[in-house]
Amino acid sequence: MVVFPNAKINIGLNIIGKRPDGFHNISSCFYPIGWTDALEVVPAEELVCHVAGIDVPGAEGDNLCLKAYRLLAKDYPLPTVALHLLKALPIGAGLGGGSADATFTLMALNQQFDLKLSEAQLADYARQLGSDCAFFVKNEPVYCYQKGDQFEPIALSLAGKWIVVVNPGIHISTAEAYAGIIAKEPAQDLRQSLIAPIEEWRYNVVNDFEGPLSAKYPAIGQIKNRLYESGALYASMTGSGSTVYGIFDQETDLMNSFVGLKQWHGVLK
Template sequence: MIAFPNAKINIGLNIVGKRRDGFHDIASCFYPVDWADALEILPADELSFTSSGLPIPGDIDSNLCLRAYQLLAKDLALPPVSIHLLKAVPIGAGLGGGSADAAFTIKALNQLFSLDISPEQQQNYARQLGSDCAFFIENKPMYCFGKGDEFEEIALRLTANWIVLVNPGLYISTAEAYAGVAPQRLKVDLRELLQHPIEQWRDFVINDFEENLFKNHPVLPQIKNRLYDLGAQYASMSGSGSTVYGIFNQEPHLANNFRNSTVWKGELT
């Protein structure tokens, strides 16, 4: 079985509180985007995991795909499989690539072995692997809150727009991102702000990580400003960085403006 775990962007990202468990409460819109890895899972004589493409840091035993299999295997009689991941979504880029890999592993195993695990059960498994893993089970635009693992549908569709994703090749750790953020309660609900026309988001739909990270990494505001210069209706950093995206109302002509970028129509294919 082959699946294609896609990435996501954050449209607005507010850090609204510090939790007793050490995590932070957030408010954000997670929006799926068509930049994907390739995941192959096949029945095998013994459990194995391999990868190609972009290098994945850490040892194999900690890989989220393998951990997803092991999590399901605790409760279900899963036969061994071979898992191969072709990694294309940049790591530490604010795109949720690793979380998507974990969620798609759960979905692929459910389908491959006819496990009949409901979407809600799949989400509960995914929540044990990472804060935004559960989002990728249904994989559609959501207003996300709590640690990012609670969500509700949001009436936001960018099917008439074009989205440009630019990755500058920076790895930004979670520790660095949160070091410069002071949680504060929202004055206006993000869902209300996103009902306004996209061109009005620029002044009100904010990623709280930008202020500090833009000081540390000047290339990030340079990319954001360049996207606006090229005609973006809205531009922002995704997640805790380092990918910056722009939303356009017509197909942009980027020429050689960015070294590592992708452009797609605003709906999953």
């Protein structure tokens, strides 16, 4: 079985306060995009995960796809499998690629071995792997809150808009991103801000990580400015960085504007 774990972007990201468990409460809109990894699950004599494409740092035991398998295997008698991951989504880039890989592993195992897990059950397993993992079960736009693991529907559609995603190759850890943050309530509820026309989002829809990280890594701000200069309706850093995206009314070719940087473009659904 082959599946294609996709990335997501954050449209707005407010860091509201620190929790007793050490995490932070946030508010954000998660929106899926079509940039993907590829993951194949095949029966095998021993459990293994082969990674090609972008190198995934860390010990084998930290591999989220293997963690997803082992999490399900505690409750279900799964056959051993080989996981073949073709990694295209940048690491530590704010796109949720690792979270998508983990959740798509859960869903592929559920389908391939007919475990009959519901979406709610899959989401419960996914939350044990990472705060944003559960998003990828339904994989549709949501308003998220608490640790980023609780969702409610949001009436937001960017279907037909063109998106350009640019990654400057800067790996930013979660700890580094939060080091420059002073948590606070946003001036306006994000859901209210997103009701406004997209051209007005640049004034009120803010990623709290972006200011401190742009000051430390000027390339982030430079990419954002270039996207606006090229006609973006809205541009922002996503997640805890360092990827920046721009949303356009129509197809836009900016390949020559970001030579040497990893980028992707496509139509939003």
